[in-house]
Amino acid sequence: MTTQARGLHTRVLDALGLAITAGEYPPGSVLRTDDLAQRFEVSRTVVREVVRVLESMHLVASRRRVGVTVRPTEQWNVYDPQVIRWRLAGADRPRQLRSLTVLRSAVEPVAAGLAALNATPEQCRALTEEALGMVATSRGRQLEAYLVHDIAFHRVVLNASGNEMFARLGDVVAEVLTGRTHHHVMFDDPDPAAVTLHVQVAEAVRERDAVRAEELTRQIALGALRELDVLAPRADPAPDRMPDSAPDPAPGPGPGAGPSRAEAPRHRAGAVPSHAAPMPHTGS
Amino acid sequence: MTTQARGLHTRVLDALGLAITAGEYPPGSVLRTDDLAQRFEVSRTVVREVVRVLESMHLVASRRRVGVTVRPTEQWNVYDPQVIRWRLAGADRPRQLRSLTVLRSAVEPVAAGLAALNATPEQCRALTEEALGMVATSRGRQLEAYLVHDIAFHRVVLNASGNEMFARLGDVVAEVLTGRTHHHVMFDDPDPAAVTLHVQVAEAVRERDAVRAEELTRQIALGALRELDVLAPRADPAPDRMPDSAPDPAPGPGPGAGPSRAEAPRHRAGAVPSHAAPMPHTGS
DNA sequence: TGTGACATAAAAGTCATACTTTTTGTTCGC
DNA sequence: GCGAACAAAAAGTATGACTTTTATGTCACA
Numbered sequence: 001m002t003t004q005a006r007g008l009h010t011r012v013l014d015a016l017g018l019a020i021t022a023g024e025y026p027p028g029s030v031l032r033t034d035d036l037a038q039r040f041e042v043s044r045t046v047v048r049e050v051v052r053v054l055e056s057m058h059l060v061a062s063r064r065r066v067g068v069t070v071r072p073t074e075q076w077n078v079y080d081p082q083v084i085r086w087r088l089a090g091a092d093r094p095r096q097l098r099s100l101t102v103l104r105s106a107v108e109p110v111a112a113g114l115a116a117l118n119a120t121p122e123q124c125r126a127l128t129e130e131a132l133g134m135v136a137t138s139r140g141r142q143l144e145a146y147l148v149h150d151i152a153f154h155r156v157v158l159n160a161s162g163n164e165m166f167a168r169l170g171d172v173v174a175e176v177l178t179g180r181t182h183h184h185v186m187f188d189d190p191d192p193a194a195v196t197l198h199v200q201v202a203e204a205v206r207e208r209d210a211v212r213a214e215e216l217t218r219q220i221a222l223g224a225l226r227e228l229d230v231l232a233p234r235a236d237p238a239p240d241r242m243p244d245s246a247p248d249p250a251p252g253p254g255p256g257a258g259p260s261r262a263e264a265p266r267h268r269a270g271a272v273p274s275h276a277a278p279m280p281h282t283g284s
Numbered sequence: 285m286t287t288q289a290r291g292l293h294t295r296v297l298d299a300l301g302l303a304i305t306a307g308e309y310p311p312g313s314v315l316r317t318d319d320l321a322q323r324f325e326v327s328r329t330v331v332r333e334v335v336r337v338l339e340s341m342h343l344v345a346s347r348r349r350v351g352v353t354v355r356p357t358e359q360w361n362v363y364d365p366q367v368i369r370w371r372l373a374g375a376d377r378p379r380q381l382r383s384l385t386v387l388r389s390a391v392e393p394v395a396a397g398l399a400a401l402n403a404t405p406e407q408c409r410a411l412t413e414e415a416l417g418m419v420a421t422s423r424g425r426q427l428e429a430y431l432v433h434d435i436a437f438h439r440v441v442l443n444a445s446g447n448e449m450f451a452r453l454g455d456v457v458a459e460v461l462t463g464r465t466h467h468h469v470m471f472d473d474p475d476p477a478a479v480t481l482h483v484q485v486a487e488a489v490r491e492r493d494a495v496r497a498e499e500l501t502r503q504i505a506l507g508a509l510r511e512l513d514v515l516a517p518r519a520d521p522a523p524d525r526m527p528d529s530a531p532d533p534a535p536g537p538g539p540g541a542g543p544s545r546a547e548a549p550r551h552r553a554g555a556v557p558s559h560a561a562p563m564p565h566t567g568s
Numbered sequence: 569t570g571t572g573a574c575a576t577a578a579a580a581g582t583c584a585t586a587c588t589t590t591t592t593g594t595t596c597g598c
Numbered sequence: 599g600c601g602a603a604c605a606a607a608a609a610g611t612a613t614g615a616c617t618t619t620t621a622t623g624t625c626a627c628a
Contacts, residue, residue, distance in 0.1 A: 007610075008610080008611070009336070009610080009611095032578095032579070032580090033579080033580070034579085042611080042612090043611060043612045043613070044612085044613085045329070045332075045610090045611060045612065045613085046610090046611070046612090048329075048333060048580085048581085049332060049333050049336045051580095052293070052333045052336055052337055053336050053337055053339075053340045055337075056337045056340055056341065056364075056366070057340065062580070062581095063579090063580080063619090063620085064578090064579060064580045064581075064618070064619045064620060064621095065577090065578055065579050065580075065618095065619060065620045065621055065622095066578090066579070066580085066620080066621075067578095067579065067580080068580090074448070074451065074452075076452075077363075077364060077365070077452075078448060078449060078452050079361075079363035079364070079449070079452065080340075080361060080363070080364065081361070082340070095448075099447055099448045099449045100449060102394075102398075102447050102449070102450075103391070103447070103449040103450070105394065106390050106391045106393075106394035106395070106450075107387070107390045107391065109390075110386075110389065110390035111390070114386075163383055163386050163387070164358070164362060164379075164383045165362060165363070165383045165384060165386070165387040166386075166387070166390075167358065168358075168360075168361075168362050168363065291581075292581080292582070293581080293582095316607095316608070316609090317608080317609070318608085326582080326583090327582060327583045327584070328583085328584090329581090329582065329583065329584090330581090330582070330583085332609085332610085335609095346609070346610095347590090347591080347608090347609080348589075348590045348591055348592095348607090348608060348609045348610075349589095349590065349591040349592055349593095349606090349607055349608050349609070350591075350592080350607090350608075350609085351607095351608065351609080352609090
């Protein structure tokens with residue numbers, strides 16, 4: 001899918017990045033450039049460039065006389081869209097999807113609020129249009145068409161917020177939405193409630209009602225989180241765990257392992273009240 | 285400061301990255317590798333590796349027969365810590381600082397809420413300790429010492445949230461706090477109210493009170509935003525602008541300029557009940 | 569037996585050069 | 599005036615030689 005024929009560099013980068021993020025080379029593993037050059041049948045030049053990029057993503061560290069070392073997960077540049085794509089394609093897509101969705105639940109409501117203050121008329125129009133598109137495609141297994149509108153909608157909101165950092169999360173959100181659609185971490189037809197909420201958000205933004213826009217978007221995010229809970233329940237009882245709670249501490253040299261947590265919030269009684277406590281702005 | 289002598293690659297990367305993010309080469313500019321090699325007095329090999337890294341940050345795009353083109357600002361990987369550092373060192377530190385602070389105001393409250401659910405006893409202890417450290421250093425011009433505790437505090441919160449994406453924002457927050465301290469976008473002594481709030485957050489987390497932890501953290505973020513408003517008021521009337529609203533459209537080839545907004549939220553009346561709406565960041 | 573200086577070698581880092589491929593602008597023929 | 603062939607420019611790739619750093623093993627000395 002990602003592995004096209006556009007340049008050796010890209011091919012190798014993709015292969016290596018994917019392998020590393022997939023845990024194929026666990027943290028601490030050492031790679032040698034010459035080996036890699038041989039394995040991928042490319043020149044050292046290409047491998048070096050790839051390594052440099054991987055290094056800039058903090059996936060590996062290169063040191064003389066020792067080689068290219070895979071860094072521990074918690075140092076990776078997990079905001080790099082490329083890394084996100086690799087990880088979503090790999091084994092721990094579920095956890096990744098959850099992490100990102102939690103991030104969305106924090107950011108998008110605030111972004112929507114700002115959007116209500118800042119959106120241009122044109123953006124308001126676009127928002128309404130996409131919301132209506134979502135309504136139109138929300139029935140009859142048109143998930144692909146729906147996805148397009150959904151992505152566009154959230155992108156407009158993030159852009160309209162006027163905050164550069166929010167705007168740049170558009171790609172991340174797109175990856176998340178695409179990921180959950182294509183991997184069936186989503187109901188067969190979109191949740192009607194969610195569709196309605198999107199329409200209402202467009203409305204609120206148009207009316208410059210920041211509080212409402214924020215609150216409604218929070219509802220959307222909450223819904224997504226709940227859906228994830230239902231369709232991809234996490235084995236780990238903890239709500240949102242760091243990846244260091246693996247049963248086996250991995251064979252690699254684990255010198256400075258992070259503090260291992262023992263705590264685990266019981267917090268799953270009944271029907272999971274909601275994304276739970278940290279979200280005071282309940283529907284008033 | 286950043287330009288150490290550790291490797292040619294790093295030196296050139298730093299210089300080029302800094303120059304680009306500073307707008308020295310405006311979007312659309314074309315660089316040729318041979319030129320760069322000559323200018324920096326290094327081999328093409330080194331330049332190519334640097335270009336590859338810059339490319340992975342979406343700062344430039346390299347195409348055959350045309351050269352290395354600087355990409356428009358809105359495509360940069362603004363979450364890359366390296367890019368953040370460059371931009372904070374450059375000319376538009378104020379805007380950058382604001383963008384990041386708004387991001388914090390969205391993320392940290394939610395992170396604090398999750399932290400209240402997930403923090404280990406050890407993390408609770410660390411949190412209290414850092415909060416007390418802040419209290420101890422909050423008077424008598426000990427800004428540097430205060431900064432250390434402040435950074436540590438927020439880092440613990442983000443880590444304790446158990447969400448990987450939040451945790452990785454620790455570095456970003458550190459950059460923001462450091463930036464505002466070192467560049468005097470901050471009062472001479474920390475706001476006593478903020479100090480108290482930190483202590484209370486530690487308390488709330490210890491008591492597993494997620495709602496309170498979230499709300500208190502929101503207050504902290506709001507305070508930071510207000511402080512920024514007072515000490516680095518934005519010339520632009522809009523609350524949180526994208527960088528495309530510059531008065532002069534820049535000399536470079538600006539083909540696909542984003543939609544220019546004309547809107548500007550009036551909305552500065554009264555005492556602002558709380559963060560209430562999405563960040564009216566009033567100067568109060 | 570332990571310790572420190574020193575030699576060795578392994579691997580990345582750097583450089584120069586030659587060659588390939590893609591792309592763009594131009595020219596030439598119709 | 600239009601399209602196709604052509605030429606040149608710049609990145610992409612490959613290779614080989616050389617430099618620098620540094621982990622590690624060795625050996626002398628205490």
